[in-house]
Amino acid sequence: MAVQGAQVVGRVAQLLRLVGRKPGGTSLAGLVRESGLTRPTVHRLLTSLAAEGLLEHDPGTGKWVLGPEIFLLGSVAAARFPMEDIARPSLRRLAAETGESAFFSLRRGNETICVLREEGAFPVRSFVLHEGVRFPLGVASAGTAIMAFLPPEEQEALLGDWPAHAGDFAVGHPENVVRDNLERTRLAGYAVNPGLILEGSWGMGAAVFDQQGRPAWALSLTGIEPRFRPDRQEFLGKLLLEEAHRMSARLQGARPN
Amino acid sequence: MAVQGAQVVGRVAQLLRLVGRKPGGTSLAGLVRESGLTRPTVHRLLTSLAAEGLLEHDPGTGKWVLGPEIFLLGSVAAARFPMEDIARPSLRRLAAETGESAFFSLRRGNETICVLREEGAFPVRSFVLHEGVRFPLGVASAGTAIMAFLPPEEQEALLGDWPAHAGDFAVGHPENVVRDNLERTRLAGYAVNPGLILEGSWGMGAAVFDQQGRPAWALSLTGIEPRFRPDRQEFLGKLLLEEAHRMSARLQGARPN
DNA sequence: GAGACACGTCCACAAAGTGGACCAACCAGC
DNA sequence: GCTGGTTGGTCCACTTTGTGGACGTGTCTC
Structure with a gap:
């Protein structure tokens, strides 16, 4: 990749956008398909984002959704x-x-x-x-x-x-x-x-x-x-x-x- | 770090939060101080986030602000x-x-x-x-x-x-x-x-x-x-x-x- | 019970990410 | 006008982090 330090950032942005398309949540398998990334990579990035509050994982449905930090940052950006x-x-x-x-x-x-x-x-x-x-x-x-x-x-x-x-x-x-x-x-x-x-x-x-x-x-x-x-x-x-x-x-x- | 693939995600989250504290914008030097990361690292992550629309750089003031993608994702999360x-x-x-x-x-x-x-x-x-x-x-x-x-x-x-x-x-x-x-x-x-x-x-x-x-x-x-x-x-x-x-x-x- | 699918994890390997060093521009103080 | 300090930007050798093929477990359908 041209710019070092950009690969993970690009992947993070891609995953956030993909999760954001479906407010009801998206499965891990769905995100693997749509992103073109491998399952260990998607899984690891998702759990890292969840640890930071940017995403959330609903254990009942297994779906991934946008987390409270996105809502908070979005509220700030809304100004x-x-x-x-x-x-x-x-x-x-x-x-x-x-x-x-x-x-x-x-x-x-x-x-x-x-x-x-x-x-x-x-x-x-x-x-x-x-x-x-x-x-x-x-x-x-x-x-x-x-x-x-x-x-x-x-x-x-x-x-x-x-x-x-x-x-x-x-x-x-x-x-x-x-x-x-x-x-x-x-x-x-x-x-x-x-x-x-x-x-x-x-x-x-x-x-x-x-x-x-x-x-x-x-x-x-x-x-x-x-x-x-x-x-x-x-x-x-x-x-x-x-x-x-x-x-x-x-x-x-x-x-x- | 314990979980591979988490370091950059944690840094991204930290930078987004730091930028989000000041709607008026934050300088590169300020983010270097507050994050404890080195300047090349912060600069590279910031420009990568800007390329994805998650942050924006105001060339006039030199400040970094939350970008339109954060606003968009935040609107989705608001539901x-x-x-x-x-x-x-x-x-x-x-x-x-x-x-x-x-x-x-x-x-x-x-x-x-x-x-x-x-x-x-x-x-x-x-x-x-x-x-x-x-x-x-x-x-x-x-x-x-x-x-x-x-x-x-x-x-x-x-x-x-x-x-x-x-x-x-x-x-x-x-x-x-x-x-x-x-x-x-x-x-x-x-x-x-x-x-x-x-x-x-x-x-x-x-x-x-x-x-x-x-x-x-x-x-x-x-x-x-x-x-x-x-x-x-x-x-x-x-x-x-x-x-x-x-x-x-x-x-x-x-x-x- | 078998097969398909989804999810989770391991770890050898390599690619990506890092930061010390350097440079340029700008600004404040004298 | 000069000097020193600060800020922003970039390079690249090096190392750490991130990757994904392989494997295992669980669930569901037929």
């Missing part, structure tokens, strides 16, 4: 990333007025990560999206909403080697379909995901811009397909854009990630 | 530690009714860490406490409130080797003074810190109990000495105990750390 205070009211309004679950995601490099959720009142819901879930840009409505308003050369950089960027999602998201989605998003102002990740689970999203005018975050709604018919899409899109604009205005003083 | 939703309303009421700044801390092993803050309206404030600050149990009003209601043998374990536990704070917190504080806290139900950390900066705290009846968290108020005179202490203590009881009741379903 530098104030968007939760700004996003929560918008999420509540979106959930209240639409009945769907509303989400706030942010961009991290070439992917989005869901940070906040506000459950809607409608009794049938999609659980494709929840805190910690990461998607490549262009996958899911939040990532499509963000990618559509990136500078054209940044979009081409991702589309140019779409399978490398989209990974396993490339199968359900052919490049031509994604280009079409991006174009329709630019025209409408909001993105629509017609069940590309999971059939029957639809979503709509709108980008939130930072003070440099870059799409750094996104608001989105998810639910079952009958709740996203064309007649209702305009209504949902309008609300999403309203809240996204409201957030963009308030985030002028905030620091993008 | 498993729901006390912020429960604590925030209490903090707002305490700050509104007293004018002082209100804090929510939790116990981690033998220390407390401040997680939430609600600033009061009174124009003169103490800044001894803020997010990320850690104190040994028995130091600061939050830690005194918690320690006072621990089982007697756990208290003796800490008092028995007080300098080892309290570290640098042992000078300003002699063991006999601490024992006295603990006794008065048990009688009153709330703790009073008469400027032991910093002269003129007073504090009061009350423990919040988990469903096993153990003191796992604390609410506290801080401010300048004239705001904590005996005639006003009873009023502040009553409010703290009310909010602490209210939180204890609501935290029955929550998971202690």
Whole structure:
């Protein structure tokens, strides 16, 4: 490795992200598969992280979850990333007025990560999206909403080697379909995901811009397909854009990630 | 080291905690001093953590701060530690009714860490406490409130080797003074810190109990000495105990750390 | 009872991580 | 303007730490 002292740090970061994708916990075997590391290595790193409070091991289920130290450090870090205070009211309004679950995601490099959720009142819901879930840009409505308003050369950089960027999602998201989605998003102002990740689970999203005018975050709604018919899409899109604009205005003083 | 693969993990955790103590950032030299590690080691670990987004380096000030990935992972972990939703309303009421700044801390092993803050309206404030600050149990009003209601043998374990536990704070917190504080806290139900950390900066705290009846968290108020005179202490203590009881009741379903 | 899978541990080996030494830049004091 | 101290950054010989193939145990399914 190029930089000494970086291998373990990189592995630690990878394991924390993998555990963070599933708030319900992840098995040792699952982490071995997903990380590509060997079992003794993963086991040793996990138990070391747990000793420091960064992870926890649930002996009942055998699963590994994010630990109290991560929560504590995250609380401290939150003071530098104030968007939760700004996003929560918008999420509540979106959930209240639409009945769907509303989400706030942010961009991290070439992917989005869901940070906040506000459950809607409608009794049938999609659980494709929840805190910690990461998607490549262009996958899911939040990532499509963000990618559509990136500078054209940044979009081409991702589309140019779409399978490398989209990974396993490339199968359900052919490049031509994604280009079409991006174009329709630019025209409408909001993105629509017609069940590309999971059939029957639809979503709509709108980008939130930072003070440099870059799409750094996104608001989105998810639910079952009958709740996203064309007649209702305009209504949902309008609300999403309203809240996204409201957030963009308030985030002028905030620091993008 | 006993467990292979643990040394770097322990160092990473230590550095993250040290950086987390100062939201405004910490210099490389400061981290070298406080960690006891050599400069090449600290520098290499810091740049590796920054490459993963766990830390950030502000080139303008040269300081290291917690990065966006910590914030993201912390948001995910927050779903498993729901006390912020429960604590925030209490903090707002305490700050509104007293004018002082209100804090929510939790116990981690033998220390407390401040997680939430609600600033009061009174124009003169103490800044001894803020997010990320850690104190040994028995130091600061939050830690005194918690320690006072621990089982007697756990208290003796800490008092028995007080300098080892309290570290640098042992000078300003002699063991006999601490024992006295603990006794008065048990009688009153709330703790009073008469400027032991910093002269003129007073504090009061009350423990919040988990469903096993153990003191796992604390609410506290801080401010300048004239705001904590005996005639006003009873009023502040009553409010703290009310909010602490209210939180204890609501935290029955929550998971202690 | 056999086979598959998950989890945990050992330890020989090698790769990664370490820190003493050195250099450059900056700042404060005289 | 010079000197000394402090901070940040890097090199690389050396050593320690970290690794993973192999093995064992436990659980579950058929």
